Amino acid sequence: MTFFDAMQRLSRSSTSPLLIGGLELSHPERVEPFFQQNTDAVFFFNHLGEIVYFNENLPRMLGYSEDTLYNHFAIFSPPEQNDSVTAFFERALAGETVHYTAQGLHIDQHRLTLKITNMPIEQDGQVVGVYGIARDITREKQLEDDVVQIRSQLKLREQIPELVVFQYDALTRKIESSASLINYLGFSQLELKQLSNKQLHKRIHPRDLDPLRFQMIRLLEGEVDSFEQEISLLNANQQYQLLRLKASRSNEDKNQISMVLYDLSEVSEARQQLKLEREQTKEIYEALEAAISQIDLSTGRILFHSKGFFQLFEELPDDLILSEEWLFGRLDPRDISAMKRFIKRLMSGKSGMIQYRLLFPDGRLKWIEDQQIPVFRLDGSIAYTNSIMHDITLQKEYEERLQQLAMHDSVTGLPNRLALTETIKDWMQANTAFSVLSIAFNRISDINNAFGHASGDQWLQATSALLSTSKTAEVFLGHLGGDEYTMLIPSSFKKDITSCAETLLQLSTKPILIEQYALFARVSIGISRFPDDSNNSVELIKHSYTALRRSRRENHSTVHHYASNLDIDYYRRYRLEQDLHYAIERDQLFLEYQPKVDSWTGKIIGLEALIRWQHPEWGRIPPNDFIPLAEESALHIAIGDWVVETACQAMINWSRAGAELVPISVNVSPKRFLIPGFEHQIEQALTTYKLSADLLELEITEAALIMDDPNISRTLEHLSQLGVRIALDDFGKGYSSMVYLQRYPINVIKIDRQFATHIVEDRKAQAIVKSILYMATEFNLAVIAEGIETLQQLEMFRSLNCPNIQGYLFSRPVSAEVMESFLLREVLYPIEACSLAPDTVPRFSVHGKIKMLKHQNQAFDFSFSDIQAHRTSTRHLYFTTKTPLPLQTATFEVRLVEGIQMVSCTLSIIAIEQGQYVGKYATVQEAEPVLRFFQSLRYTE
Numbered sequence: 001m002t003f004f005d006a007m008q009r010l011s012r013s014s015t016s017p018l019l020i021g022g023l024e025l026s027h028p029e030r031v032e033p034f035f036q037q038n039t040d041a042v043f044f045f046n047h048l049g050e051i052v053y054f055n056e057n058l059p060r061m062l063g064y065s066e067d068t069l070y071n072h073f074a075i076f077s078p079p080e081q082n083d084s085v086t087a088f089f090e091r092a093l094a095g096e097t098v099h100y101t102a103q104g105l106h107i108d109q110h111r112l113t114l115k116i117t118n119m120p121i122e123q124d125g126q127v128v129g130v131y132g133i134a135r136d137i138t139r140e141k142q143l144e145d146d147v148v149q150i151r152s153q154l155k156l157r158e159q160i161p162e163l164v165v166f167q168y169d170a171l172t173r174k175i176e177s178s179a180s181l182i183n184y185l186g187f188s189q190l191e192l193k194q195l196s197n198k199q200l201h202k203r204i205h206p207r208d209l210d211p212l213r214f215q216m217i218r219l220l221e222g223e224v225d226s227f228e229q230e231i232s233l234l235n236a237n238q239q240y241q242l243l244r245l246k247a248s249r250s251n252e253d254k255n256q257i258s259m260v261l262y263d264l265s266e267v268s269e270a271r272q273q274l275k276l277e278r279e280q281t282k283e284i285y286e287a288l289e290a291a292i293s294q295i296d297l298s299t300g301r302i303l304f305h306s307k308g309f310f311q312l313f314e315e316l317p318d319d320l321i322l323s324e325e326w327l328f329g330r331l332d333p334r335d336i337s338a339m340k341r342f343i344k345r346l347m348s349g350k351s352g353m354i355q356y357r358l359l360f361p362d363g364r365l366k367w368i369e370d371q372q373i374p375v376f377r378l379d380g381s382i383a384y385t386n387s388i389m390h391d392i393t394l395q396k397e398y399e400e401r402l403q404q405l406a407m408h409d410s411v412t413g414l415p416n417r418l419a420l421t422e423t424i425k426d427w428m429q430a431n432t433a434f435s436v437l438s439i440a441f442n443r444i445s446d447i448n449n450a451f452g453h454a455s456g457d458q459w460l461q462a463t464s465a466l467l468s469t470s471k472t473a474e475v476f477l478g479h480l481g482g483d484e485y486t487m488l489i490p491s492s493f494k495k496d497i498t499s500c501a502e503t504l505l506q507l508s509t510k511p512i513l514i515e516q517y518a519l520f521a522r523v524s525i526g527i528s529r530f531p532d533d534s535n536n537s538v539e540l541i542k543h544s545y546t547a548l549r550r551s552r553r554e555n556h557s558t559v560h561h562y563a564s565n566l567d568i569d570y571y572r573r574y575r576l577e578q579d580l581h582y583a584i585e586r587d588q589l590f591l592e593y594q595p596k597v598d599s600w601t602g603k604i605i606g607l608e609a610l611i612r613w614q615h616p617e618w619g620r621i622p623p624n625d626f627i628p629l630a631e632e633s634a635l636h637i638a639i640g641d642w643v644v645e646t647a648c649q650a651m652i653n654w655s656r657a658g659a660e661l662v663p664i665s666v667n668v669s670p671k672r673f674l675i676p677g678f679e680h681q682i683e684q685a686l687t688t689y690k691l692s693a694d695l696l697e698l699e700i701t702e703a704a705l706i707m708d709d710p711n712i713s714r715t716l717e718h719l720s721q722l723g724v725r726i727a728l729d730d731f732g733k734g735y736s737s738m739v740y741l742q743r744y745p746i747n748v749i750k751i752d753r754q755f756a757t758h759i760v761e762d763r764k765a766q767a768i769v770k771s772i773l774y775m776a777t778e779f780n781l782a783v784i785a786e787g788i789e790t791l792q793q794l795e796m797f798r799s800l801n802c803p804n805i806q807g808y809l810f811s812r813p814v815s816a817e818v819m820e821s822f823l824l825r826e827v828l829y830p831i832e833a834c835s836l837a838p839d840t841v842p843r844f845s846v847h848g849k850i851k852m853l854k855h856q857n858q859a860f861d862f863s864f865s866d867i868q869a870h871r872t873s874t875r876h877l878y879f880t881t882k883t884p885l886p887l888q889t890a891t892f893e894v895r896l897v898e899g900i901q902m903v904s905c906t907l908s909i910i911a912i913e914q915g916q917y918v919g920k921y922a923t924v925q926e927a928e929p930v931l932r933f934f935q936s937l938r939y940t941e
Contacts, residue, residue, distance in 0.1 A: 001070065003032040006044055006053035010121060010129045017481075019122045020131045021097065023405045024418075026481075030410055038133070044121065045130040049073050049089055052129070061136055063107035078103050078111065092118035092130045101137070113141040140290065164261040170220055171255045173197060184261070186236025205232035205240055205303070206296055206383035207375070216247070219257065225249055233261075240303075291389040295322055297347060297374075297382050312368060312389055313358065332357035332365070342372075349374050349382060355392065367396040409479040411457050412464035417541075420478035420486055424537040428530060433491040436528045436540050438548040439467065439504060441521040444483040447514065449674065455514050459483060462512045463521070470504065483521075484548075486541065501525050501559040508557040524551035525559035533562050546570050553624060567862045568852060568883050572618060575855075575886075577629045579615065584642055589613055591646050592813035593664075595822055596784055596806045599798050602827045606697070606784075607664045608806065609647040610813050611639070617886040619912055627669075636669045641681060643667075648689040648696075650816045659823035665697035665727055665748075673700075674711055679718040686722070693723030697748065701729050713744065720745035727784075732772060741779060749776055753787025756807065759796045770800050791830060845870050846937060848896040850881065853906070855890040869896055870916060872934050874927050877907060877919040885909055885917060892919065896933060903933040 001009075007018060007028050017026035025031050035042045036055050043054035049072050059066050062076060073089070074082050081102055088098045097119045104112040114134045121129040166178035175181065175192060182192055185203070201209055208231040215227045226248035232240040243261045250256040291308035295301070302309075302320040310316060317326045324343075328336055335356040342354045353371040360366070370389045374382045407419040415423070427434055441463045448456040463483050471477055476488040489500055504525060511518035526548030534540050547562040550569065583589050589611060596606040613621040630636040647664050655661055672678055686693055698719065716726060727748035728741070732755065741749070751772055758765045769785070776783045785797050788807030797805060810828045822828060849864035867881040877894065885892070887909050895904045905926040907919035921927040 001053060003035070003053055004028045009052050010044065010046060010123075012123055012126070012128055015481075016124045018128070019418075021119050021399075021402055023402050024409070024416060027410055031405075034405075041134045041136075043069075043132045043134075045073065045089070045132065047093060047127070047129060049086070049130075058134075061112070061134070062104060076105050078105060088116075088118060089130060092120050093127050095120050095122075095127055104134070111138075112136055113138045164259075166259050168257040168259055169255060170257060175200075184233075184235055203234045206377070208232055209383070210377040210379070212245070216257075219247060219249060222254075291387075293387045293389075294384050295387060296384045300324075303384055309389070312366065312391055314360070330358050330360075332359050346372050346374060346385060347382070349376070349380075365393070366391055367393045411460050412479050414464055414468075414477060414479040414485070416479055417481070420476075420480070420488075420541070421537050423476055423478070423488060424530075424540060427488065427490075428535065428537065432530075434530050435489045435491070435497045436530070436544040437487040437489060437497075437501065437504070438480065438526040438541070438544040439485045439487065440524045440548055440552060441483040441507075442524060442552060443519065443521055447519070451514065451517075458514050459512065459519075462514070466507055466510070466512070467504075470507070480541075480545075486544070497527060497529075498559075501527065505557045505559060522555075523557040524548055524554070526551055526562065527559065528562040549573070553628070563865075568865060568885070571852075571855075571860070571862070572884055572886070573625075573629070576615070576618065576621065576626055580613075580626055580629055580635055583613055584638065588615060589639070589642065590815075591643065591650065592815060593650070593819040594806060594813040595811050595819070595828060596804055597810050597828055599794070599802055599805050602810065602829055604662055604822060604826060604828060605804055606662050607819065608699070609643060609650075609664055609666050611643055611667075612813075617889050618884060619887060631669055631671055636671060637675060640666075640669055640672050644682065644685050644696075648685050648691055650819075651691060651695065652689055653816070654820050654823055657820055657824065659820060660826065661695055662823070663695050663697045663725060665699045665725075667699045667729070670701065673715050676711065679715050679722070682719060682724060683722060686724075694725060697725040697727050699727045699729045699750070716744050720747075732768060741775075741781070746781065748782040748784065750806075751783065751785045751802075753807075756785060756787040756789070756793050756797075760790075760792045766796070766800065769797070769802070773800060773802055794830060845880075846896055846898050846934075848879070848894060850879075850883075850885075850895075851893045852885070853891045853893055855886060864895070867894070869894075872927065872930050874924060874931065875921060876910075877905070877921065877927075877930060878913075878916045879919065880916050887911065891922075894919070896930065898933075898937055901933065901936070903929045905930055 007025060011018060017024045019025070023031075038055060038057070041055065041058040041061050043058050044052050046052050051069055051071060051073065054066075054069055059069060062069070064076070069076075073085065077085050084100075085102050088100050088102075091098050097117070099115075099117050101113065101115050104114045106112055113136070115137050116132060116134045119131045120127045121131050164178065164180040164184050166181045167176040168174075169176065175195065178192075182189060185192070187195065204212065208229075212229060212231060215224075215229055218224050219227060226246065228244060228246050230242065230244055232242050235241045241263070243263060246260040246262070248258050250258065291306055291312045293305040293309050294303040296303055300322045302317070302322055305316075305320075313330070317323065328339070331339060338354065339356055342352060345352050351371075351373045353369065355367060355369050358366045358368055368389055369392045370387060373386045375384055375386060377383045407415060407422075409416045424436070441459075444456055444459060447459050460483055464477075464479065464485065467477055467485055467487070471487065472493075474490060474493060478486045478488075480486050487500075489497060493500070495503075505523050508521050508523040511520055513519075526544045526546065528534070528540050528543035528547065530540055533543050543562040546567065546569075547560040550560040551558050591609050592612055593607045593609055595604045596608065597603060598605055611623060611627075613623075613626055615621050627636075630639050643666055647666055651661050651664060682696070682698075685691075686696065720726060725747040726745055727750055728746050729750050730752045731749040732752050749772070751769060755765045755769050759769065773783060775781075782804070783802060784804045784806055785802050786806050788794055788797065788805045788809045790809065793807075794805065794809055809830045811822070814822070845868040848867045848869050850867045851864045852860055852862050854860065865881060865883040867879045869877060869879040871878045879894075891906060891908055893904065893906055895902060906922040907926070908922070909917050910920045911918040921930075
């Protein structure tokens with residue numbers, strides 16, 4: 001399985017990247033070499049514990065074929081340790097990074113000792129798998145075991161010569177004078193006489209003291225008459241010497257103990273064996289990468305150390321005393337407090353592990369991992385500690401590299417979302433007021449589809465560079481994902497936040513060069529503020545992104561500030577996105593038709609089919625709200641095909657009613673042309689309904705043509721050859737419309753409605769329209785002007801010889817039934833648009849707030865949104881708001897405020913009448929205080 005296939009198998013989302021310890025795997029082709037070139041075995045598990053990816057070191061380590069390794073980890077683990085290994089795996093699945101040592105089964109069934117690290121693989125805050133790295137430490141473990149075995153197998157020979165003889169008085173606890181003992185210890189006779197038990201005990205190696213006490217107690221209590229024991233004793237040269245001690249009680253005086261010490265080194269055979277074993281032990285310790293030592297905690301004396309200790313520290317302390325002064329003088333100051341806590345823990349008898357940094361005079365730094373295990377005496381006190389230390393500098397450098405990769409985007413080089421969140425937390429802790437700007441350039445998907453991902457990367461680098469050059473040092477810039485970015489701007493910045501946003505919006509006027517193309521962006525910005533909008537870093541980003549989504553709905557560059565009602569907007573968008581999947585089968589979609597007429601006669605020369613959605617809860621949904629949702633998924637295909645089928649069926653019905661058919665135009669999503677077979681779908685619909693191809697007109701926008709995809713050109717040519725008319729919508733709005741007239745088989749151009757808005761008073765608009773009409777005549781193209789609403793606009797287009805128009809002046813979009821009557825009539829007469837708009841603005845209103853409490857029995861904690869309440873009855877409250885609200889299925893809290901007066905109530909929305917929401921009170925009692933509130937306000941008017 002390839003690395004990319006493994007990522008796809010682990011991923012639960014097509015848009016969100018996988019994370020390992022914060023490392024973002026958004027570009028598998030860049031990250032895979034990092035894992036393949038690792039000197040250790042690297043592997044990925046899915047959540048079931050099955051291996052889905054590994055580098056070449058894993059089959060090399062275990063001996064299995066690559067196909068065999070795609071199995072559960074239990075197959076490669078001894079049965080007796082499965083429970084413990086599974087426990088570590090489950091801890092990693094719970095989000096924890098774990099380190100442990102375990103055994104692995106080689107293909108020939110011999111066992112390997114492995115040092116393993118498991119880290120969670122995350123996506124959208126959920127653990128989707130586990131990342132593993134293993135190092136083979138079998139040889140190191142075997143060498144340590146051999147040392148223990150060698151020591152345990154030391155056998156002393158019998159009949160060895162005496163070295164020291166002396167007497168011990170159990171009553172006085174004194175040692176009688178002995179020349180041999182004085183000579184061995186290096187004491188004077190007076191010093192020997194004054195020698196206390198405590199001083200004597202210090203001469204005995206800590207590991208031998210408790211066994212010696214145990215045997216002496218047995219001897220004194222009469223359990224044995226004599227005993228023998230090996231001990232290490234400090235001699236006159238202050239070196240530990242291995243001796244054999246024989247002790248026996250006197251027959252005459254039971255308190256007199258005779259002591260004999262034998263020097264084992266004097267026996268030839270024993271000396272040779274010991275020398276051989278010591279050399280073997282030395283070779284073993286020198287072969288180990290680890291530093292092994294024994295340290296007396298009470299004195300700090302290093303009782304034993306391997307060569308690795310010197311390699312780590314590069315020097316040894318004087319007198320082998322590991323004092324705090326010596327150690328702390330070499331520690332990184334940042335680790336001193338942790339080391340003090342670690343030493344305190346050891347002194348309490350608890351084993352542990354610590355990682356710290358050593359600093360050297362030449363500026364070098366080493367990371368050390370030190371594991372300490374206390375060894376206890378019989379009385380419970382600590383005799384010494386066994387220490388195993390490793391140089392983990394390379395491991396730490398690897399982790400730092402992972403951290404660096406985890407905190408920055410590989411394409412733009414900017415801090416990523418993780419770094420952004422951490423920076424926000426830092427600014428919040430510093431109590432710095434600031435604004436969060438989410439900025440989108442809104443083109444990455446189109447560029448990836450049209451030109452490929454390499455060009456998409458160029459777009460990201462270019463847009464990130466634009467933002468980087470637009471900011472100053474005190475502004476933080478991070479990468480959210482795609483061509484979306486975030487800026488953190490402190491309130492102390494020299495410009496106010498609105499001016500900053502307006503400056504960024506000007507980036508939409510600058511061309512961005514991608515290969516041979518000069519592309520323009522529609523810049524959208526969303527703003528949230530700390531501390532006004534939230535005290536949580538994640539929520540601040542979420543709020544700015546919520547405002548960004550509002551900006552992206554506009555068809556031009558704009559900025560929106562976060563407001564509480566945007567939460568309801570986001571929830572509404574989420575609900576619409578879910579319900580849109582079932583809109584066709586639930587018969588919620590329908591078409592309305594707007595006629596196109598001859599400018600002078602009013603004769604209907606064509607129709608435009610416009611899709612509508614009547615939602616049972618949210619009412620009439622504007623196309624601008626749900627068409628983008630459809631295009632974000634594959635729904636636009638089914639909806640587009642439904643529109644064509646429904647429009648064709650409507651023409652058949654009109655024809656049966658006796659109406660003369662005229663061409664009907666259907667808007668086509670730019671993405672529909674990228675799906676193969678669209679032309680055959682149109683051809684099949686014409687055949688099924690037995691319609692002439694020239695009765696169907698497809699309206700496309702410049703967004704479809706700018707992709708410059710070969711599929712689009714082929715599809716348009718095929719449709720044109722069928723006889724289907726192609727109309728270019730919003731003509732004159734884009735940058736390259738003239739080019740498309742030459743390149744594609746366009747039959748109709750529709751002059752953008754922005755020209756109709758200003759045609760009467762704007763001479764430039766008149767000149768542009770006149771030029772378009774002249775060009776259309778030369779190219780033999782039909783022309784339709786959109787958005788005509790007044791007689792003055794009509795007269796101006798007539799004076800410019802514009803042949804056809806479409807707009808509210810002649811008709812708003814109407815149902816199929818009304819359109820049928822228009823077609824039978826054939827001619828429409830102009831009516832001023834303003835006369836069609838009823839006056840729905842209430843004369844009386846009072847400011848208030850509304851908050852959704854429940855929707856479909858699910859509780860919410862949204863913020864309040866603004867409303868204007870206009871009138872009330874004993875049952876209903878009538879109000880308006882800019883925030884779309886659901887009907888029938890939700891419960892709301894309403895608060896009305898006027899001066900110092902405030903009243904609240906709970907209601908549900910049952911209808912919309914003349915542009916006002918009709919809210920039904922939960923109870924009659926809820927209505928009474930609102931009635932009195934309104935009466936008091938009207939009385940004071």
